[in-house]
Amino acid sequence: xTISDLMFPPAFIMILGAxxxxxxxxxxxxxxxxxIPALTLLMIWNLDDGVLLTARxxxxxxxxxxxxxxxxxxxxxxxxxxxIGGLFAFKHAKVAELSxxxxxxxxxxxxxxxxxxxxxxxxxxxxxxxxxxxxxxGGTEAARRAGIRYGVMHLIGGIILKIGIEGVAVETGSIxxxxxxxxxxxxxxxxxGILINAAAPPVSAWLSDAxxxxxxxxxxxxxAFTTKTAVLxxxxxxxxxxxxxxxxLYMIFYGIIFALMENDMRRILAYSIVNxxxxxxxxxxxxxxxxxxxxxxxxxxxxxxxxxLLMSAGAVMVQTGKRKCTDLGGLYRTMPVTAVCxxxxxxxISAFPYTSGxxxxxxxxxxxxxxxxxxxxxxLVAASAGVFLHAGIKFPWFVFFQKDSGMRPKxxxxxxxxxxxxxxxxxxxxxxxxxxxxxxxxxxxxYVPYTADHLVSQLQLLLFAGLAFFVTLPLMKRTMTISLxxxxxxRKLAPKLWRGFERLLVKLAxxxxxxxxxxxxxxxxxxxxxxxxxxxLARTWPTGSMLLWVSIILVVLLVGARIL
Amino acid sequence: MSSNNDIWVAEQSDDPYHVVVxxxxxxxxxxxxxxxxxxxxxxxxxxxxxxxxxxxxxxxxIFIHLHDYFTLDGFFGFYAIFGFVSCLAMVVFAxxxxxxxxxxDTYYDDL
Numbered sequence: 228x229t230i231s232d233l234m235f236p237p238a239f240i241m242i243l244g245a246x247x248x249x250x251x252x253x254x255x256x257x258x259x260x261x262x263i264p265a266l267t268l269l270m271i272w273n274l275d276d277g278v279l280l281t282a283r284x285x286x287x288x289x290x291x292x293x294x295x296x297x298x299x300x301x302x303x304x305x306x307x308x309x310x311i312g313g314l315f316a317f318k319h320a321k322v323a324e325l326s327x328x329x330x331x332x333x334x335x336x337x338x339x340x341x342x343x344x345x346x347x348x349x350x351x352x353x354x355x356x357x358x359x360x361x362x363x364x365g366g367t368e369a370a371r372r373a374g375i376r377y378g379v380m381h382l383i384g385g386i387i388l389k390i391g392i393e394g395v396a397v398e399t400g401s402i403x404x405x406x407x408x409x410x411x412x413x414x415x416x417x418x419x420g421i422l423i424n425a426a427a428p429p430v431s432a433w434l435s436d437a438x439x440x441x442x443x444x445x446x447x448x449x450x451a452f453t454t455k456t457a458v459l460x461x462x463x464x465x466x467x468x469x470x471x472x473x474x475x476l477y478m479i480f481y482g483i484i485f486a487l488m489e490n491d492m493r494r495i496l497a498y499s500i501v502n503x504x505x506x507x508x509x510x511x512x513x514x515x516x517x518x519x520x521x522x523x524x525x526x527x528x529x530x531x532x533x534x535x536l537l538m539s540a541g542a543v544m545v546q547t548g549k550r551k552c553t554d555l556g557g558l559y560r561t562m563p564v565t566a567v568c569x570x571x572x573x574x575x576i577s578a579f580p581y582t583s584g585x586x587x588x589x590x591x592x593x594x595x596x597x598x599x600x601x602x603x604x605x606x607l608v609a610a611s612a613g614v615f616l617h618a619g620i621k622f623p624w625f626v627f628f629q630k631d632s633g634m635r636p637k638x639x640x641x642x643x644x645x646x647x648x649x650x651x652x653x654x655x656x657x658x659x660x661x662x663x664x665x666x667x668x669x670x671x672x673x674y675v676p677y678t679a680d681h682l683v684s685q686l687q688l689l690l691f692a693g694l695a696f697f698v699t700l701p702l703m704k705r706t707m708t709i710s711l712x713x714x715x716x717x718r719k720l721a722p723k724l725w726r727g728f729e730r731l732l733v734k735l736a737x738x739x740x741x742x743x744x745x746x747x748x749x750x751x752x753x754x755x756x757x758x759x760x761x762x763x764l765a766r767t768w769p770t771g772s773m774l775l776w777v778s779i780i781l782v783v784l785l786v787g788a789r790i791l
Numbered sequence: 792m793s794s795n796n797d798i799w800v801a802e803q804s805d806d807p808y809h810v811v812v813x814x815x816x817x818x819x820x821x822x823x824x825x826x827x828x829x830x831x832x833x834x835x836x837x838x839x840x841x842x843x844x845x846x847x848x849x850x851x852x853i854f855i856h857l858h859d860y861f862t863l864d865g866f867f868g869f870y871a872i873f874g875f876v877s878c879l880a881m882v883v884f885a886x887x888x889x890x891x892x893x894x895x896d897t898y899y900d901d902l
Binding site: 480483484485487488490491545546547548549551557559560596599601604605608609612613616630631632633634635636679680683684685686687688689690691692693694695696698699702703706707708709710711712718719 | 810812813814815816817818819826828829841844845848849851852855856857858860861863864868870871872873874875877878879881882883884885886888889891892893894895896898899
């Protein structure tokens with residue numbers, strides 16, 4: 228399609244679909260859930276490069292659709308995710324969740340093709356809105372509260388992003404999406420606004436707080452869109468900004484360490500999203516063509532295997548109602564399909580040879596090697612081993628193996644199995660035939676993943692990481708705990724301080740009432756309280772206590788006088 | 792599964808989804824026997840296989856030259872040692888950090 232025959236952005240198909248989902252009969256709903264993203268995919272693949280659709284908005288010429296190969300790649304995986312996620316979810320999820328998830332995916336597709344900062348911001352907020360609804364569809368009190376926290380966090384991020392966009396628009400007069408330098412306050416604000424959505428420090432906690440509270444199907448959708456649109460925005464706006472390398476490295480190790488401490492299986496996977504997005508943020512920070520290719524490939528591969536992992540966790544939840552590793556275990560006996568698909572996802576996230584992670588993540592670390600960033604490269608290698616530790620083995624081990632929980636649930640319904648099998652197959656196919664993905668990458672690829680050198684080094688690394696897991700298994704005994712994070716400040720400390728403040732206000736109001744409003748009535752009672760027969764100031768005190776206080780005052784005075 | 796000798800009990804769990812999970816009264820047994828995968832003999836065998844594979848990946852380095860970009864990664868068995876040691880360090884670090892950061896999972900429930 229060229230500029231002349233494009234009437235509307237691809238995202239509009241899915242917005243329309245989101246409106247359609249609750250209206251159609253439940254027997255037709257699965258067809259809508261699959262057909263709408265399929266139509267969107269068709270449209271995405273027919274977009275020519277360049278700006279295709281413009282409009283006037285608030286006096287600005289905004290570019291609703293600008294296509295390029297990296298944008299098409301991200302939009303493709305977002306729409307595919309919506310399709311397979313819909314297949315996975317339609318029997319179990321609420322209609323509101325299915326509809327909100329499609330609107331959420333529409334926002335992600337919209338961001339992918341946003342040609343300017345205003346369009347980006349509009350779709351960005353659209354995503355924040357509907358992802359909050361998806362969290363709320365968890366249906367529990369915990370989900371309601373987590374949804375509010377999630378919504379507030381993303382609205383704050385949105386405001387910061389908007390401040391940045393307005394600043395850039397005023398300073399440069401341009402709202403184009405193009406690589407920026409971090410030289411003004413406004414561009415920093417844009418970076419911060421995007422990084423909040425990427426779950427960067429110090430606010431990484433929003434992700435592991437909200438996603439595991441969504442429904443078993445909702446967390447599958449949530450894992451895909453918000454953080455990866457943030458990665459795309461970083462890719463387009465801030466390639467090669469070295470500050471991103473350090474932020475990304477922090478995210479990588481934060482994800483591993485917190486996942487190792489965690490007991491809730493979906494929260495383990497949530498931490499590992501932060502970890503994987505960290506790899507992408509590092510890649511953007513490195514900023515070479517190889518690294519940027521790696522980021523795009525890794526985002527594509529990551530959405531598939533992370534959704535697959537959350538699908539297998541969701542299937543376990545649907546069938547057992549349990550989510551904690553301490554309650555689970557031994558499920559491979561009766562849930563073989565879920566177990567095998569979960570293991571394939573776990574191998575893919577660990578970048579095991581012949582899975583999708585192997586051919587994508589290695590491009591990023593190779594980028595660090597060619598860029599002669601020794602420290603970064605060593606960190607990435609250690610982190611690759613750590614991923615196998617916390618997600619690659621820990622998740623399947625504690626859910627499907629370890630001690631037998633005695634539960635004998637069946638595999639989930641056919642649609643859930645089908646969705647898992649499709650994504651598991653995708654992980655393997657991309658891993659075995661990397662050129663299928665490589666030819667759609669933004670830059671020409673001359674990287675060869677399958678060399679004897681790479682295979683041996685990766686196997687050595689991963690298998691010895693596996694050995695470390697089983698050797699340290701006694702140290703990893705699951706505990707019924709959560710880990711404190713930055714969310715402590717707004718979930719515990721701030722409410723406590725606020726309640727203390729409230730109590731203080733109530734006391735002050737009481738005092739004011741006594742002294743000002745009706746002194747004649749309250750003052751005598753108040754006096755009685757302190758000076759009455761039982762009041763502390765009228766009581767007879769032992770002489771010893773008086774002596775004690777006199778001597779304390781004397782000591783204070785003497786010491787004070789000496790110091791002064 | 793009706794041919795199974797185990798007594799099956801349905802259990803109402805305390806989760807919000809009210810899933811009724813089939814359960815066996817005695818874990819680890821299938822038809823009165825441990826599942827073949829959890830028998831001590833199988834586990835011993837798996838450890839042996841794992842050990843051999845581990846050794847093979849290191850031995851392979853004799854025949855396949857691993858490209859080195861920096862200094863340390865040129866050493867023999869670098870990836871094995873580095874992977875093992877860094878994982879060990881991360882597990883120990885997580886354990887130590889857990890002492891300070893872990894709270895009962897009902898920690899936020901009273902709000």
